[in-house]
Structure formats: C-alpha cells, structure tokens
Amino acid sequence: MTKVSMTVNGEAAEGEAEGRTLLVEFLREELGLTGTHVGCDTSQCGACVVHVDGRAVKACTMFALEAEGAEVRTIEGMANADGSLNVVQQAFQDHHGLQCGFCTPGMVMSAAALLDETPRPSEAEIRDYLEGNICRCTGYHNIVKAVLAASGQDAERIAAE
Amino acid sequence: MYAFDFEKPTSLNEAVTALQTEEAMPLGGGQTLIPSLKQRLAAPSKLVSLRGVDEIRGICRDDAGRICIGGGTTHAEVAAGVPEYPALAALAANIGDPAVRNRGTIGGSLANNDPSACYPAAALASGATIVTNTREIAADDYFEGMFMTALEEGEIITEVRFPVPEKAHYEKFEQPASRFALVGVFVAKFADGVRVAVTGASEEGVFRWSEAEAALASDFTPEAVQGLSVPAEGMIGDLHGSPEYRAHLVGVMTRRAVAAAG
Structure with missing residues (x-):
C-alpha cells in the first residue's frame, strides 16, 4: 500500500492505495464518497465520471495513484455553498432528467464539464458530448433539455420525438 | 486485476x-x-x-x-x-x-x-x-x-x-458500442503523391491501399476509385460485420474521404 494525497471537493484528502486501486474505488471505499457510481466498470457507461484537474474523466479507468496531488471534484462537491442544488442539478430536477438516478452523478459531471468548455452548447453538441454517458431510463431527451436549460437556453424549443 | x-x-x-x-x-x-x-x-x-x-x-x-x-x-x-x-x-x-x-x-x-x-x-x-x-x-x-x-x-x-498534407480527410464508419472504427480510411494528398491508410478492416492491422493511391495520384476524385475494391480475404470478420462487408466499406469510406477532402 502506498500513501496517496489529493484535493477532493476543495479539501485535502489522504488515504492508502495499491497500484491497482482505481480512483473510483479510492473515492468510494477509502473516502466514503459513494455518490460516484460504478456502472459498467469497463469505461463505457460514464456513471463514474469525475473531474480531475478540471477535466472530465472516467474514475473507473484511472488509478488512484495517478491522481496524486490532483484536484478532484465529485458529485458531492457540486451543490452550492448553502447546500442547495447547483444550476445543472436543479435543471435535471426541473426537467425530469433522471428516473432511477443511477447514471445521474456522471451525467451531471459530464454536463458541467461541457458547460465549462462550451457555455451555450447546441442540442447536437450536448448529445455528442454525452456520448460516453449511458442512461437506460430517460431516452436522453429530458437530459438534453436539462443541459440546455442549465446553459440559460430555451429547453422547450427541442421538440419531443 | x-x-x-x-x-x-x-x-x-x-x-x-x-x-x-x-x-x-x-x-x-x-x-x-x-x-x-x-x-x-x-x-x-x-x-x-x-x-x-x-x-x-x-x-x-x-x-x-x-x-x-x-x-x-x-x-x-x-x-x-x-x-x-x-x-x-x-x-x-x-x-x-x-x-x-x-x-x-x-x-x-x-x-x-x-x-x-x-x-x-x-x-x-x-x-x-x-x-x-x-x-x-x-x-x-x-x-x-x-x-x-x-x-x-x-x-x-x-x-x-x-508532415501536413495539401488535402486530407479521415472517414470513420463507427462501431457505436465501442466507438472504434468498424472501418476507417485516412486519405492524404501531398505534392508528390497520395497516401491512403485503412484501419479496422484487415487482420494484419492498418495498411496502405496502394491501388487507390495510384489512381488518386493522377485524379484526386471519388470517381477515380469508383471501380476499385479490396479482396475480402484477410479482412476481419466478427459479429459486427463480415469480411465481405468490411471490404465493401473500404471502398465506400475511401470515396467519401476523397469527396470530403475536396
């Protein structure tokens, strides 16, 4: 076991990891941050997406020791300072961008990364960016609406298909 | 692990x-x-x-x-x-x-x-x-x-x-689950010739399609490679596509790549 330290949601975090310990295992089991989900564990589904040094990554396909010294942000760090939902989370609730909710942490983290890069994305850009996040409930339509709304755009303009 | x-x-x-x-x-x-x-x-x-x-x-x-x-x-x-x-x-x-x-x-x-x-x-x-x-x-x-x-x-x-070509394009027929290329063709036109590389198709991995390169060197248009094809033998066959299908896609992707490269 090796000692590893990083900043998680703005706070110093430290723990022990083997070489093979995945970042998602470290977050969930060592730090108790179980908001980051493991869906497929094969880097297909995106339920485990977190931000490492400001970029979206799949925490099931990165080792904890690779995050030594990094700034990590998880779904637990997304709410506003007063505990209320942030703009992306609130938009998911308002537009029913989730049903079972299993994929939602990864969806929110990917959506937030998209809006960092592209503050007013088109519907096509949203669908393209969320390609690596799989949802088996919603059919994606309301997720796309939520991201449009979170970016301050008219979510109703995309027609239901 | x-x-x-x-x-x-x-x-x-x-x-x-x-x-x-x-x-x-x-x-x-x-x-x-x-x-x-x-x-x-x-x-x-x-x-x-x-x-x-x-x-x-x-x-x-x-x-x-x-x-x-x-x-x-x-x-x-x-x-x-x-x-x-x-x-x-x-x-x-x-x-x-x-x-x-x-x-x-x-x-x-x-x-x-x-x-x-x-x-x-x-x-x-x-x-x-x-x-x-x-x-x-x-x-x-x-x-x-x-x-x-x-x-x-x-x-x-x-x-x-x-090296940066005069014209180039990569045309990828995507396998939607893996997002790898079922077949992908990269064409690059240089002052001294054209290079065509094909991925996703051959059991030998990426390869240059020299027949298409020769045809495109004198006439860089989709029509120049219209009649050309690669043999199905040696192409990958799996649940996503047969060797014949992949061989067919090589031609289609090459023509699309040339058209898009202009």
Missing part, C-alpha cells in the same frame, strides 16, 4: 530506467490498458505511468513544417492543438468520448496498435515519423500487424512528427 508495483517518474530518463524491470509496462492514458488489466489480459510486474513526464507532452512545429506531438499528449489536446491539420484534429476529436479523450494519449494508441484504432491510419497516411527514446521510425516501418509494432521492450514513444 493482478497486483503490480506502480511508479510515476517525472523525467524520461527515470521512466526508461524504471522500465528495465522484468515484465514492466509503460502506462499512457490507460484507456485500453486498464480495461485489459481488469480482464487479466495483461499482467505486468510494474506499471510505469508516463503522465508525469512533461517532456513528452505538448505540440510544436519543426523547421520542416511538421507538427510534432509529444507521445504523452492527450486526444483532447491534439483535437484543440493542430488547427493547420484539420483532418488530424477531427480524428482526435472523435476518438471514444470526451472523458476518454481527456486521458488517452497518441503514444499509447500507437504503441498498442489496435487494428481498429484511428491514430494508426493518420500516422500511416501522413507518412509520420515515430520518435522514441532511442531512434526514429518511419510509419511505413512501424506497424507490424495486429497489436504488433517495431517497438522494443521498454521503448517509449516520445514524439510523433506529422
């Missing part, structure tokens, strides 16, 4: 030394290697992460006008960093998904040489040079078959140098 030691050197020299251990493997972005480790398809004694080796990251230009991309440069960085070579930028921007592109590296992709990966087609069609810690290898001499390359044990790709 079997257990292994983990090292994260901060210089190329340290990385080379760390890789001298028996059964040690370099770790680029890990987007293929980590899934392989989970499936126990690889069992290294030690992984040497190249992520901390800053000297093999980044993009620059050399005196010959070539784009020089550090082996540890991510797909996302290439997508945003080579505006003078739009076909290469577009290829990088369409590998996997955004999270994969934030980790996966060009050096890792070329070292792995997956028969369906995109970068091998770009390197071969561009006539790129693969630079390692010990030597320079022309793309024509580098790819040696499915998952096989000219790299020796412990050799690290430090840089890939791309």
Whole structure:
C-alpha cells in the first residue's frame, strides 16, 4: 500500500492505495464518497465520471495513484455553498432528467464539464458530448433539455420525438 | 486485476530506467490498458505511468513544417492543438468520448496498435515519423500487424512528427458500442503523391491501399476509385460485420474521404 494525497471537493484528502486501486474505488471505499457510481466498470457507461484537474474523466479507468496531488471534484462537491442544488442539478430536477438516478452523478459531471468548455452548447453538441454517458431510463431527451436549460437556453424549443 | 508495483517518474530518463524491470509496462492514458488489466489480459510486474513526464507532452512545429506531438499528449489536446491539420484534429476529436479523450494519449494508441484504432491510419497516411527514446521510425516501418509494432521492450514513444498534407480527410464508419472504427480510411494528398491508410478492416492491422493511391495520384476524385475494391480475404470478420462487408466499406469510406477532402 502506498500513501496517496489529493484535493477532493476543495479539501485535502489522504488515504492508502495499491497500484491497482482505481480512483473510483479510492473515492468510494477509502473516502466514503459513494455518490460516484460504478456502472459498467469497463469505461463505457460514464456513471463514474469525475473531474480531475478540471477535466472530465472516467474514475473507473484511472488509478488512484495517478491522481496524486490532483484536484478532484465529485458529485458531492457540486451543490452550492448553502447546500442547495447547483444550476445543472436543479435543471435535471426541473426537467425530469433522471428516473432511477443511477447514471445521474456522471451525467451531471459530464454536463458541467461541457458547460465549462462550451457555455451555450447546441442540442447536437450536448448529445455528442454525452456520448460516453449511458442512461437506460430517460431516452436522453429530458437530459438534453436539462443541459440546455442549465446553459440559460430555451429547453422547450427541442421538440419531443 | 493482478497486483503490480506502480511508479510515476517525472523525467524520461527515470521512466526508461524504471522500465528495465522484468515484465514492466509503460502506462499512457490507460484507456485500453486498464480495461485489459481488469480482464487479466495483461499482467505486468510494474506499471510505469508516463503522465508525469512533461517532456513528452505538448505540440510544436519543426523547421520542416511538421507538427510534432509529444507521445504523452492527450486526444483532447491534439483535437484543440493542430488547427493547420484539420483532418488530424477531427480524428482526435472523435476518438471514444470526451472523458476518454481527456486521458488517452497518441503514444499509447500507437504503441498498442489496435487494428481498429484511428491514430494508426493518420500516422500511416501522413507518412509520420515515430520518435522514441532511442531512434526514429518511419510509419511505413512501424506497424507490424495486429497489436504488433517495431517497438522494443521498454521503448517509449516520445514524439510523433506529422508532415501536413495539401488535402486530407479521415472517414470513420463507427462501431457505436465501442466507438472504434468498424472501418476507417485516412486519405492524404501531398505534392508528390497520395497516401491512403485503412484501419479496422484487415487482420494484419492498418495498411496502405496502394491501388487507390495510384489512381488518386493522377485524379484526386471519388470517381477515380469508383471501380476499385479490396479482396475480402484477410479482412476481419466478427459479429459486427463480415469480411465481405468490411471490404465493401473500404471502398465506400475511401470515396467519401476523397469527396470530403475536396
């Protein structure tokens, strides 16, 4: 076991990891941050997406020791300072961008990364960016609406298909 | 995953030394290697992460006008960093998904040489040079078959140098579940000829379609390759497509790539 330290949601975090310990295992089991989900564990589904040094990554396909010294942000760090939902989370609730909710942490983290890069994305850009996040409930339509709304755009303009 | 030691050197020299251990493997972005480790398809004694080796990251230009991309440069960085070579930028921007592109590296992709990966087609069609810690290898001499390359044990790709073609385009028929190319064709037109590289199709991995290159050299139009085809023999056959289907796609993707390259 090796000692590893990083900043998680703005706070110093430290723990022990083997070489093979995945970042998602470290977050969930060592730090108790179980908001980051493991869906497929094969880097297909995106339920485990977190931000490492400001970029979206799949925490099931990165080792904890690779995050030594990094700034990590998880779904637990997304709410506003007063505990209320942030703009992306609130938009998911308002537009029913989730049903079972299993994929939602990864969806929110990917959506937030998209809006960092592209503050007013088109519907096509949203669908393209969320390609690596799989949802088996919603059919994606309301997720796309939520991201449009979170970016301050008219979510109703995309027609239901 | 079997257990292994983990090292994260901060210089190329340290990385080379760390890789001298028996059964040690370099770790680029890990987007293929980590899934392989989970499936126990690889069992290294030690992984040497190249992520901390800053000297093999980044993009620059050399005196010959070539784009020089550090082996540890991510797909996302290439997508945003080579505006003078739009076909290469577009290829990088369409590998996997955004999270994969934030980790996966060009050096890792070329070292792995997956028969369906995109970068091998770009390197071969561009006539790129693969630079390692010990030597320079022309793309024509580098790819040696499915998952096989000219790299020796412990050799690290430090840089890939791309000449910039007059016209180029990469046309990818995407396998939607894996996001790899079912068939991908990269065409590149230079002043002294045309190069056509095909990925995803052959059991031998990426290859140059010399018949199409000859036809396109005198007439760079989709019509010039209309009557050409590759034999189905030696093409990959799996649940996604038969050898005949892939052979057919090679022609279609080539024509589309030429049309899009203009």
